[in-house]
Amino acid sequence: MIWSNVLIYFVIVPLLMLGGLALSKSVKQVRAVAVTGATALMLLAAYLVIEFLSMRAAGDVSPMLFTDSWTWFEPLNINLALGVDGISVVMIVLSAFIVFAGVFASWNINPLPKEYFMWFCLLSTGVFGFFISIDMFTMFMFYEVALIPMYLLIGVWGSGNKNYSAMKLTLMLMGGSAFLMLGLIGIYFHSAPEGGQLTMNILEIAENNAIPHEWQYYLFPMTFVGFGVLGAMFPFHTWSPDGHASAPTAVSMLHAGVLMKLGGYGCFRIAIYLMPWAAGELAWIFLLLTGISVVYGAFSACVQTDLKYINAYSSVSHCGMVLFAILMLNTTAMTGAVLQMLSHGLMTALFFALIGMIYGRTHTRDIRKMGGLMTIMPFLGVGYVIAGLASLGLPGLSGFVAEMSIFVGSFQHADMFHRVLTVMACCSIVITAVYILRVVGKLLFGAVQDAHHKELTDAEWHERLATITLIVAVAAIGCFPNFFSGIISEAAEPIMKLFA
Amino acid sequence: MDYSQFLMMPQELGLLAVFLLVFLFDTFMPKKSLGALPVFTSVIFGAFAIANYFMLMRGTAFSGMFESTASTFVMKSILNVGMLIVLVQSIKWSNSEFVAVRRGEFYELLLTTLFGMYLMISARHFLLFVIGLETASLPLAALVAFNKNRYESHEAAAKYMFTAIFSSAIFMLGLSFVYGLTGSMYFADIASRLVGGSNTALLITAIAFVIAGVGFKLSLVPFHLWTADVYQGAPTAVTSYLSVISKGAAAYAFLVILVQVFGTVYSVVWEWMLYALIILTITLGNLFAIRQRNIKRFLAFSSISQAGYIMLGVVAANELGLASLMFYVLVYIVSNLAAFGVVSAIENFSGKVSIDDYNGLYKTNPYLSFTMMLAMFSLAGIPPFAGFFSKFFIFVGALETGSVAIYVLVLIALINTIVSLFYYLLVVKAMFIRQDDCIIPTFRSACSERIAMIACTLGIIFIGIASCIYTFMVDVVNDNVMMFGLLK
Amino acid sequence: MEFSYTVAVLIIPIVMFLFLGIVGVKLSKKTAGVLGTCAMGVTTLIAYAAALTYFFGTEQGQIVDGVRQQLEVMNITWLEFTENLVIKLGILLDPISAMMLIVITTVSLMVHIYSLGYMDGEKGFQRYYAFLSLFTFSMLGLVVATNIFQMYIFWELVGVSSYLLIGFYYTLPAAVSASKKAFIVTRFADLGFLLGILILSFYTDTFDFVTLTSNPGAAIASAGGATFMGCSVMAWALTLIFMGGAGKSAMFPLHIWLPDAMEGPTPVSALIHAATMVVAGVYLVARLFPVYCLEEGTMTIITVIGCVTALYAAAVACVQSDIKRVLAFSTISQIAFMITSLGVARPELHEGVGYMASMFHLFTHAMFKALLFLCAGAIIHAVHSNEMSKMGGLRKYMPICNIAFLIGCLAISGIWPFAGFFSKDEILVAAYANSPVWGIWLSVVAGMTAFYMFRLYYKIFWWNNPDYGHHTPHEAPMTMTFPLIFLSLVSIVAGFIPFGDLVTWNREGLTTHINWGVAGTSTVIAVGAIILATLLYRKENAVPEKMADSCRGLWTAAYKRFYMDELYQFITHKIIFACISRPIAWFDRRIIDGTFDMLANVTNSASYAVRKLQGGSIQGYVWVYLAGAALLAAIAIICII
Amino acid sequence: MESVGNIVMYFIIAIAIIVFSVLTVTSRKILRSATYLLFVLFATAGIYFQIGYEFLGAVQIAVYAGGIMVLFVFSILLTSRPGNSAERLTAHKKWLGLTAAIAGVGVCGYSLLSYGELMARNMSVNLNVDIQRIGEALLSTDKWGYLLPFEAISILLLACIIGGVVIARKR
C-alpha cells in the first residue's frame, strides 16, 4: 500500500498544508497551519532518521531503504519509485529544518500571507518529492515543481528589481532543466541493454549500466549542466545574485538552503551515478568550471556592497565547492560535498534569515549605510557573526567539517591537475574570511551610521526561534560530524567504488 | 451498393443528428423559447458525447474510403470534449444582444465544422479528405465574420477566407501531382504504389504542397500568417474553437496523411521538411508571441508554437508519437480553453483584451487569475500540470526514433520552451505582480463560464497526474498498430 | 587512564564559555567575573596536578627507561575521512604539552584575576570573560592535541578567540580593523598550514603526532622522493606547516597583525599576544621537531626567518613610542629567538639543546612578558594613554608596578639571576653550536633587547615628570597588583627550574650547564646596552632626539616598521581588491551576466525584426506561404535529387 | 497521329487559355477581367470536351460560367462604380507577384518536366465515360464509388448556405 511507506508523507504533508491553507481564512489560521505542517515535517524527518539508522544497524545493506514502486505511466515504465539512502536522508532533514525555520522567518509576510505560504508549500513539496524519488521522471517533475513557485514568490513578495530577477532566475533555471529533460530522456532510451525493458528507475539503470559510451559523452554534460545551473556553476550562476537579492527572506533561505542543493544532489544522483564512464572522462572540464566558481564567487563577494549580493556570491563559491567535490569522485570528497550541502544550506539560510530581519528593520541592505548594529540588535548581531564564522569554516560549526572533508578528499587524488585545483579551492577559505570579516566589520561593528537605527529593536520571538533552530543545527553538525559523515559516506562508498 | 456501410460511421451520424435537432429547434420553436437554444445544444451535444462512448466501431467502409479505428474514435472523442467545453463557454456570449438573433446559425456552423473534422480524421481517400477539410474551414469563415459590428471581424474573415482558398488551391495542386503519380486517391493505394517508386521531383513537390495545405490548418510557419489576425478579429468563442478543435483534427490528419500515405518515402523526404517547419514554427511563433499585447493575438502565436510541439508527435511517426500527439491535443484543448474561458469572461464583462488590462487582476478576481495561471503554466509545460506531461511524452515519442538529428530538434524545441515560458509568465506577471490604477473590478462570471473553467481547471490538474489517460491512449494506438506497418 | 581527569581542563572552560556567553548578560558583572575566575582557578589546579604528576610522578608509567612517555590520555574519533585519516580529539601528555598546560593556565588565571580590576566597569564584561574562557579552552585544546588536525582545529579556534578579543571594543574602528587584520593574516598563514597538512597526510597517511614523530624517518620516506618544483614534497609540506606557525607566531613577513592586535584590552595582549597564542607556532614546530630536523632545507628556512624577524623586530622596538607596540615588537623578537633556537637545534649538537632552550625560553618569556604587559596595562589604566610621551616619572606614583616592570625588564634582558638569563643563554649556546653567525647575530639582538626594554622602562618611570593634572596616576587595585607580584616572583625563580631534565627533544634527560663563555659575553652586552639606555633616557634630554635626527631616514623607516604595513595595504587594496576582485565583479556583471542578458535582448530584437513578416496584408501572407512551399520543395529537390 | 482538327482545336484552346489568363490578371478594368475569366473557363471546358469528358465540360460551363460568373458580375456591379479602373501597379508589387508566380510555376514545371517519359504520354484511344457509368459511380459504395463524398459535399454546401446567410444577414 502506498500509505505504508513513510516517505510518501513527505509529499503528502505539504500537500495537506496546501489544502489547509487554501481553506484557512485568517492570518492566524494560516500561521497555525504552516507551523503545524512544518513541525510535522520535522517530526517526520526525525522519525525517518531513526528508522533509517535502526534499519542500517539491523544490517540492512541494500543501497536504498524504504524502497517502493508503484506503476504510474505503464507504457513508458514510469513508476512512482521511492527510496532513500544516507545522502537523501540528510538532505530531507536539512529541508525539514529550513522549511521549519523559513515558516518562522516569514511570520509577518505581507501582503497575501495565505498565497505566500501556499507557494511555499508547493515549493516544499517539490523539494521533498525530489529527494525521495528514485525514478528520473518523478524526480524531474518534482524538480520543476520546486522551481516555478520561485517566480511568484520573488515577483510578488520580493523587493528591488524583482521583476527582472524573478524572470531571469526562472528562465535560467528552466533553461537548465531543458537540457536536463533531454538528458533524462536520452538516458531513458539507453537505460537497458538492447532489447531490455527501458526504465526510469535510477537503481535499475545503474545496475544495467547499459548507456553506451558515445551517448554518455553527450548525456553527461547535458544532465550535469542542467543540474549545475541550479547548483550555480560558473558561468551559469548569474541568476543567483539577482534572484537572492530580490527574493523575500524565507524564499532566499529555502532557495539557497535547499533548492540549490537539488542541483548538487541531482548532479550526483543522475549524472555521476548513472554515467560513471563519462564522469571519469569529462570531470576535468567541470572541475575547472567549478574550481573557478569557488574562487570567483569568493572574489566577487569581496567587493559587493549589498548584503544579499555578498551572500549570493558566497553561495556561488560554496555551492561550487559542492560540485567540485562531487567531481573528485571519491568517498571522502563526496561525503564532504554532502556535508557542504548541509552546512551551506543551514548557514546560508541563517544568513538570509538574518539579512531579512535586519533589512526588515533598517530598510537597506547597503553595508555602507549601516554600522554598529551589534549594539542596537545584539541578538541578530551575534547570530550574524556565528553565521559568518560558520561560513568561513570555524571548527565547531558546520562549514569547517564540510570543507575539510572536501579538501582532504580532493587531495587524495594523486593527479597533479586535481591537486592544483584543490589548492586553488583551498585559497577560497582565505578570501571567504576577507569578505565575511569585511561585512561583519562594516555592518555590526564600528559606529552607528544612521541615527535612526538607534531606535530599532532586536529580534522578536519567532525570529529568535528561526535563528536558534538554524544555529543549533549548524553547531550540531560542527560538533558531531562523524554521525552525519558516517551516514553519508556509507551511502557514497558503493557508488564511488565505481571509480576506484 | 451496401448502404449499411453508413453504420460504420456512428459518430458522424450522431453528430448529424445533433445538428438536425439543433436546426429543427432553431427553425420551429417559438421565438421566446429560443433563449434555451444554447443550453439545449450543450445538453444534447453532451448527451451525444457520452453516448459516443458506446459507439466504437472498428473497420473500413466504402471500400477503404472511410476508416474507423480506436484512435480515430478517441481523437473524435477528444474533439467532442473540446467542443462541449466551447459550447458551454459560449452560452453567455450567444445570449448577448448582438449574437442572439443568429445563435442558431452559430451552433449549426460549429457542428458542421466539427463534422468536417470528423471526416478529416477518418477519411482514407483524398477527395473525402478535401471535402472534410473544406467543411471544417469554410463555415468557420462565416463564424469569424460573426461579429458584425466589429471591423476586425470582417477583416479577419476576409483574411481567413482568401488564404484558405489559396491554401486549398495549393493543396489540391499537390494532390493532383500525387494523383498523377499513383492514379488513385485512396490512401492505401497511394501508399502501396509509392513503394519502390523513386523520389521524383514531382513527388517531392506534391508532398511539399500537401504539407503546406495541411500545415495551413495547423498554422505551421510559414503557412501561419492568417492565424493571429483571425484569432484577434474573430469572436472569442470562435477563436477558442479555432485554436483547439480544428488544430487537433488537423494534427491527427497530418499524421495519418504523412505516415499512412507518404510513410514509405518517410525518412528521405518529409522528415527533413518537417524538421525545418517545426523549428521555424516553434521559434517564430515564440518570437512573435513575445511582443503581443492583445491577449487573443498572444494566444494565437502561442498556439502556433504549440502546433510545432504537436508536430513532434508527427515526426516521431510511431505508436508512442501518435499516443503522445493525441494526449497533447487533449491537454492542449483543456489548457487553451481554460485560457480562452478567462479571456472571454473578461471580454464579456469589460470588453478588454489587452494583457495590460489584466494588471492586478488577482486582487479583484482571484479565481479567474488562478485559472489563467494554471492555463499558462500548463501551456508552458510546468509540472504538476497536464502540460508538463504532454510535453514530456511528446518529446519521448519523438526521441524514440533515436537519430541524432531528432535530438538536435528536440533540443531546439526545448530551448524554445524557455522563450515560451517567458511570455506565459508575462501574463502571470500582469495578473499577480503588476499593479495598475484601473484594475478590472471584481465581477461574477456567468454560471456557464464557470462550469467550463472548472472543467478545464480540473482537466489541467488531473489529466497529467491520472496516468490512466495516457496509458489508455497508448493502448488505443497499439490496438491500431497496423497503421504503422508500412514503416517497418 | 589515571590522567583522564585532565579532560576537565578542556571541559570547564568551554562550559564556562557557553554559560557566560548564553546567560552572561543576565548575570551581574561581578558574578560573571568571579565565576569565570573561579572556574579558571579550578582549571589551573587540575592542570597543575596533571603536569606535576606527569613530570614528577613515576607510578603511571610516565618514564620508561629514562624516556618520558607520550601518554594519550584520551582519543575519541571526531571525524573519519578515510580509514587512516581520522580526526580524533584527544589529550596527549608529554613534556611540552604538560609544560604548556602550566604556562597557559598560570597566565590565564593571572589575567582573569587582573581583569577583574582592569576591566571593571567596561561594557560587555561578561562577554569578555566568556571569550577568555573560549580562548583558554582553545589554547589548551591546541597544546594537548594528539594529531595535527586536532591542532589545526584548535588553531582556528584560538584565531577566532583572538579575533573576538582584539575586537572587544568593537565600536572603535581601529579595534575592528586590527581584529580583522589579525584574523585574515593568520588565516592566510593557516592556508599554508592546511596545505601542509594535506600534503603530509597524503603521503604519511596519518594525522597522528605519535605515529609521525616516533618514526620520523619513515614519515619522510613515505613520500618516496616525490618532488614538486625541485623540492621534495616533504620539504614543501613542512615549510607550509611552518608557514602556519609563522603566521600565528608573527614571524616576518607575517608579523604585521601583532602590533595592531594591541588594540585589544591589555590583559588580552598579555595572555594571547605575549604568552600563549603567539607561541603556538613555536609549539607546532617543536611538536613535529623529529620530522623537521630531518629536512635540512626547512630548518634553514626556519632559522633564517627567525633571525631576520628577531633583528627586525628589535630594531623597530627601539624607536616605537607606544608602550604596547614596543612590547609587541619585543614579543615578536623574543618568539623569533625561540624559532631560531628550534631552527638551529640538531639532535647531534649538544644533544639537541636548542629544542630544550626554545621551550625553556617559551616558558620564561611567557611569564615575564605577561608580567610586562600586565604592568603596561596598569600604567595605561593609570594614565589613560599608550603613548610614552604622556608618561614619565611614574615610579613615584606606582611603586609596585615600577619594581615589577623592572624585574620584567631585567628578565628579558638576560641578567642573572632572572629567568631570561638562563633560557637565553641556552639559546645562544645552541646558536653558536650550529654556526657562529647565528650566535653573533642573536647576541646583537639580545643587546638591542636590553636597550629598548630599558629605554621603555626609563621613558615610563623616569625621564621627565609631566603634569598629570587632576588625574594623578595611582597604584592599581589589589586584583591587578597581585598578578604582578606573582609573576614577578615567577620571573625571578623560573630560571632555576631544571628544564633539561624535563623537556627535551627525545624526552630523555639532559644535563645542562651554564656556558659561561656565552653567558658572560651576552651579559656584558646586555649590561652595556642597559648602561647606554640609562645614559640616554634616565633624565629628559635632547640626545635621543639628536641621534634620531642624525639618521632620520633609518629612524623613520624603523618607526614606520620598515613600511611593512604599507606594503600589505598595497597588496590587499591595490592588488587583491582593485586588480582581482573588482575586475571579477565587473566581469561577472558585464560579461557573464551581460551574455545572458544579451541572449534575452537578442531574442527580443529578433522578435522585433521578424514582425515585418506579419505585415497585415493578405497578399503578403500568401506570398510567404507560396514562397515557403516552393522553397520547401526546391530545397528538398536539390538535396535529394 | 491526331487529326488536324484536333490539333488546331488544341492550339486555339491553349492559346486562348494563356492569353485570357494573362489578360484576366492584368486588365485594369475589373469587369473586363471577369469577362476574360469567362473565356478561360470556356476554354477549360473546351479541354474537357477535347479529351472526352463531355459531362465534365458541361458541368464546367453550367456551374462556372453559368453560376459563378453571374455571382462575380453581380458583385462587381454592386461594389464598383462604372468607369473605375485599377491604379497602376507599383514595381514592388509587380516584382512580388512575378517572383511568387515564377517560383510556383518553376517548381511545378521543373517537377513535371523532370518526369519526362510520362509527360510525353499520348492519349489512349478507347475511353468509355458514358453518363450511366458516371451516375452509378456517383452513388456507389464500392471502390471507385463516390457516395460518401457526394453526401459529404451536401453537408458542405448546406453549411455554406448557412454561412452565407449568417454573413449576409443585416443584423
Place this chain on the structure above:
Amino acid sequence: MEITMMMYLIPSLIMFGCGVYGFITRKNMIAILISLELMLNSVDINFTVFNRFLFPGQMEGMFFTLFAIGIAAAETALAIAIVINVFRAVNKVDIRELTKMKF
C-alpha cells in the same frame, strides 16, 4: 504531331501562375477572387488530364474535378459574401483596407 500530356499541362500551369500573380498584385478583392478561380481551374485541368492520359480506365480524377468545381462554387459564394460584407463596412473592396491587424 502528337498532342502529349505536357501540352495540356503547360497552359494549366501558366493559368496557375497567372492566378498567383493576380492574387498577389490585384487590389480589388473581387479581382483576387477571380485569380483564385484561375488557380482552382488549373488544378481541375491537371486532374482531368492526368486521369485521361495516365489512368483512362477509371474516373478518379474526373470525379475529383467534379467535386472540386462544387467546392469552388461554395468557396466563391462564401468569399463573395464576405467581400460584400467588407464592402458594407468600409465601402470599398480594396484589399489594402484589410491591414489593420498586423505584427
